[in-house]
Amino acid sequence: MSYVFDPAVLEECARAGVGLPVEEAFDAITARLREKYPKYVIDAPRDWVFNNAGGAMGQLTLLHGSISEYLIFFGTPIGTEGHSGRYAAVVWDFVFDGEMWCYIEGETSRTVFGPGSAACLGSGKVKGYRVPDHAWMLEYARGPIPGMLPFGLADSIFSVVDPRVVLRTMWNYGKLVIPNLLRGKI
Numbered sequence: 001m002s003y004v005f006d007p008a009v010l011e012e013c014a015r016a017g018v019g020l021p022v023e024e025a026f027d028a029i030t031a032r033l034r035e036k037y038p039k040y041v042i043d044a045p046r047d048w049v050f051n052n053a054g055g056a057m058g059q060l061t062l063l064h065g066s067i068s069e070y071l072i073f074f075g076t077p078i079g080t081e082g083h084s085g086r087y088a089a090v091v092w093d094f095v096f097d098g099e100m101w102c103y104i105e106g107e108t109s110r111t112v113f114g115p116g117s118a119a120c121l122g123s124g125k126v127k128g129y130r131v132p133d134h135a136w137m138l139e140y141a142r143g144p145i146p147g148m149l150p151f152g153l154a155d156s157i158f159s160v161v162d163p164r165v166v167l168r169t170m171w172n173y174g175k176l177v178i179p180n181l182l183r184g185k186i
Contacts, residue, residue, distance in 0.1 A: 003069055003142050004040050004185065007092050010071070011118050014094030014138040018115045022136055025096055026073060029138060033063065033071075040064050040185075041071065042176065049168045052155035056082025056129070060139075065176030067186045070145050075136035085151040086126040089143025093119045098135030102127045149173075 013032040017025030026046065033041040046061040057080050064071035075098070084091075084102075093100065095117055101110040102119055104127045113119045121127060123143060141148065149170075156165045180186075 004037060004066075005064070005069055005071060005140055005142070007118075007120075007140060009036055010092065010138060010140050011094050014096050014118075015116050017096035017136075017138075022097055025136065029073075029096065030063065037064075040180075046073070047168075047172055049172065050156075050162070050165050051152065051169070052160050052162070052165070053152050054083030054085055055155070056080040056131075058131075062172050062176055065145070065173045066180040067145055067177060069140070069142045070173075072139050073136065074139045075134070076131055077134045079131045079133050081128070081130035084121055084127045084129055085148065086124060087121075087141070087143065087148050087151070088123055089141045089145060089148055090123050091121040091139065091141045093121075094138040094140070095119070096136060096138065099132060100135050100137065101130045101132060104128075 013029055013036060016032045017029040020028055030041065034043060041063050048059045048061050051058050051060050051074070058074055058076040060072045060074045062070065062072050093113070095113045096115055098115070100113045100119065102113065103110050104125070153166050153169065156162045
């Protein structure tokens with residue numbers, strides 16, 4: 001399967017936001033992404049949606065959605081922690097503001113990802129993560145994205161019981177997937 005996005009290019013785009021106020025960082029990163037991927041990164045106002053998954057709470061806004069890839073801004077202004085989920089997809093988090101702490105099973109010390117760094121969660125892998133105060137990142141996943149949805153929505157369905165978040169998430173994702181499918185992008 002071929003993918004549109006190159007993680008090395010995405011990392012470079014995310015670094016365009018390092019050191020900027022958060023709103024300016026979103027704009028700078030989006031502009032860089034639109035230069036590199038004009039047909040695949042939406043040019044629309046950000047529509048933030050809460051995300052409760054693996055015990056952690058943050059918010060996200062979609063920049064690209066297809067069956068095989070997604071690109072989002074994800075973060076929290078107040079911190080959170082939880083389980084990453086275990087997916088067939090690979091997930092990269094390019095931190096441009098704040099800090100994310102991670103560990104995998106068996107590790108006795110954390111790995112800290114700060115502005116300008118990238119964390120990668122391999123296919124079939126899992127980690128614990130914490131945002132101690134705040135963090136904002138460009139997150140990219142490639143692989144079977146629909147298989148990630150049960151984990152990504154389960155807490156909103158069964159724990160916090162927020163059907164509005166579930167519907168908005170699915171609506172926003174569907175609005176991006178359908179046009180990509182129509183142009184042949186899986």
